[in-house]
Amino acid sequence: MSGSYDESMTDVSSDSFWEVGNYKRSVKRVDDGNRLCNDLMSCLHERARIEKSYAQQLSEWGKRWRQLLEKGPLYGTLERACAALCTEAEKVSELHMEVKSTLMGEDYEKLKNWQRDSFHKQMIGGYKETKEAEDGFRKAQKPWAKKLKEMEIIKKSYHSACKEEKLAASRENNGKLESNNTPEAQKKLQEKVEKCQQEAQKTKERYQKSLEELDKLTPQYMENMEQVFEQWQQFEDKRICFFRELLLEVKQHLDLSTNHRFQTIYHTLEDTVSATDVEDDLKWFRSNHGPGMPMNWPQFENLERPHPPRSFRRRSILDWSIDLNRTLSRREKKKPSEGVTLTGISQTGSDQQVQPAKTSSRLTVPTNTAPVGINPFDEEVQEDDEEEEEENEEEEEEEETAVEQYTTVNHISVNKEAIKTASSTEKTPDWSDEDTGANPFSTNGDGNPFEDEPAAPALSVAVRALYDYDGQEQDELTFKAGEELTKVGEEDDQGWCRGRLKDGKTGLYPANYVEGIQ
Numbered sequence: 001m002s003g004s005y006d007e008s009m010t011d012v013s014s015d016s017f018w019e020v021g022n023y024k025r026s027v028k029r030v031d032d033g034n035r036l037c038n039d040l041m042s043c044l045h046e047r048a049r050i051e052k053s054y055a056q057q058l059s060e061w062g063k064r065w066r067q068l069l070e071k072g073p074l075y076g077t078l079e080r081a082c083a084a085l086c087t088e089a090e091k092v093s094e095l096h097m098e099v100k101s102t103l104m105g106e107d108y109e110k111l112k113n114w115q116r117d118s119f120h121k122q123m124i125g126g127y128k129e130t131k132e133a134e135d136g137f138r139k140a141q142k143p144w145a146k147k148l149k150e151m152e153i154i155k156k157s158y159h160s161a162c163k164e165e166k167l168a169a170s171r172e173n174n175g176k177l178e179s180n181n182t183p184e185a186q187k188k189l190q191e192k193v194e195k196c197q198q199e200a201q202k203t204k205e206r207y208q209k210s211l212e213e214l215d216k217l218t219p220q221y222m223e224n225m226e227q228v229f230e231q232w233q234q235f236e237d238k239r240i241c242f243f244r245e246l247l248l249e250v251k252q253h254l255d256l257s258t259n260h261r262f263q264t265i266y267h268t269l270e271d272t273v274s275a276t277d278v279e280d281d282l283k284w285f286r287s288n289h290g291p292g293m294p295m296n297w298p299q300f301e302n303l304e305r306p307h308p309p310r311s312f313r314r315r316s317i318l319d320w321s322i323d324l325n326r327t328l329s330r331r332e333k334k335k336p337s338e339g340v341t342l343t344g345i346s347q348t349g350s351d352q353q354v355q356p357a358k359t360s361s362r363l364t365v366p367t368n369t370a371p372v373g374i375n376p377f378d379e380e381v382q383e384d385d386e387e388e389e390e391e392n393e394e395e396e397e398e399e400e401t402a403v404e405q406y407t408t409v410n411h412i413s414v415n416k417e418a419i420k421t422a423s424s425t426e427k428t429p430d431w432s433d434e435d436t437g438a439n440p441f442s443t444n445g446d447g448n449p450f451e452d453e454p455a456a457p458a459l460s461v462a463v464r465a466l467y468d469y470d471g472q473e474q475d476e477l478t479f480k481a482g483e484e485l486t487k488v489g490e491e492d493d494q495g496w497c498r499g500r501l502k503d504g505k506t507g508l509y510p511a512n513y514v515e516g517i518q
Helices: 002-010 024-071 076-118 128-177 183-254 260-274 278-289 317-334 378-409 416-427
Strands: 340-342 359-361 461-465 484-487 496-500 506-510 514-516
Touching: 024 076, 024 128, 024 183, 076 183, 076 260, 076 278, 128 183
Parallel strands: none
Antiparallel strands: 340 359, 461 484, 461 514, 484 496, 496 506
C-alpha cells in the first residue's frame, strides 16, 4: 500500500494545492528561506567590498590631488577652496569605510546569527525544518490520499464493467441480425449481456460508496493540511519580517544623507568655497610676489660687521722672509760699498731645521781717480747718508709693526731682536756661503724663535654670539646667534679673537660678532 501511495504522490493531475503531492512547493519554500539568507549575506558582503573600494579610491584621489594642489600655482582662498574638495573626499571616504564596517559587523552578522538559529542542519544532510514540513504535510494528506487511491481503483473497475456491458449488448444485436445464428447462441449472448449489466451495477455502487467515503474524509483532510500550512506560514512570516527589518537597517546605514556628519561635510565645503575672496588673494600675491614685497635696497654698508680680512693673518713666515729680502735688497742698492748682502731667507716649517740664507759677495771697484781720502762730493754723500739712515729707521719700524701684527693674529710670540739680527746681518762681512749658523730669526741658535718669549697671561671671558658665523677654514669656529663661548685671546689689529666653544673646540672668530655677557 505504501508503494502505491508513493506513486500517487508523484501522479499530480492538476496544479491545485489540494492535489496529492502539491504540498511540496510549500516545503520547498522553507528550504528556499535558508538559501535566501545565504544570498542576502552574499549581497551585503559584495556591497561592503564596493564601499571599501570606493572609500579607498576617494582617499587616494584626495591625497594625490592635495599634493598636486600644494605644488601647483594656486594660492590664497582659492587654493583653500580647491583643497576643500580633497578634504570632502577624505571625510566621505571615512564615512563609507564606516558603512562597510557596519554592513559586515552588524547587518551581516545579524543575518548570519538568525539563519543559524532558524535553520538546523541534520547529520544526513538537509535541514531539520525542511524535513518537519515534509513530514507534516505528508501525515495530514495520507488518509485522504489512501482513500483517493481506493476510489480510483473502483472507478476504473466500474468503467471497465460499463465497457463490457456495451460490448455484450453490441454482440447480442449483431447476433439477432445474422440468419445463421442458432437460438442457443443467441441465448448465450443475451446471458452475457445480463451478466455484464449486473457487474456494472455492482461496480457502480462500490464507486459511489467510495466517493461518499472520500467526501467524508475531505473536510478533515483540508483541516489538517490547513494547520500544517499555517504552521509554515508563520515560519515564513518570521523570515519575511526579519528580512524587512534587516533591509531597513541596511538602508539606514547606506543612506548617508541622514547622517549629520555627512551633512556637515558639505556645509563646510560650501562655506569654504563661498569664502573665496578675490581681493584677498590678489592682495596676498601682491605682497608675496609683486610690488608689495620687501626689497633690500642698496645702502651704505657698515664694514665693521662683515668678516675681517684674513689675508694678512694668513701670511706665512716665508712671505715675511721674502718681504724682508726685498727690503734688504733695496738697502744693498743704496749701499754699493758693502761687500756682503743678504739675498734670501728660507723658512720651511717649525719641524725642519732652518737652513742659513745664501749670501753673495760683491767686489766694488771705484770708478773715480780722486786721491784717497778726498771726496769731491762730501756734502752730497753726507746728505745721502742721512736720507738712507732715515729710510732705514722707517723700514725697521714697519718691519717691527708687521711682525707684531703677524704674531698677534697667529697668537705666537716672535723675538723682535731676531728680526733685527736678520736685518743687521747685511752689515756683517764674515757671513758667507760656508757659514752654518743658526736661523737668523732665532736668538738662541736652535731654530726656535719662540722659546725665550714669556707666556702671556691666561684670558677667559664669557661672550655671546650676536650673529651666525660659519667658519671658512679649519682654525675658525662655527656658531649660531645666541650661543655662548669663552674668549681666550685678545682681539688683534685685524679684528679676530681666539675663543673656545662649550664642546672644548678652540679657534678664531670675528670680534664684532660677539658681545660680552654682563
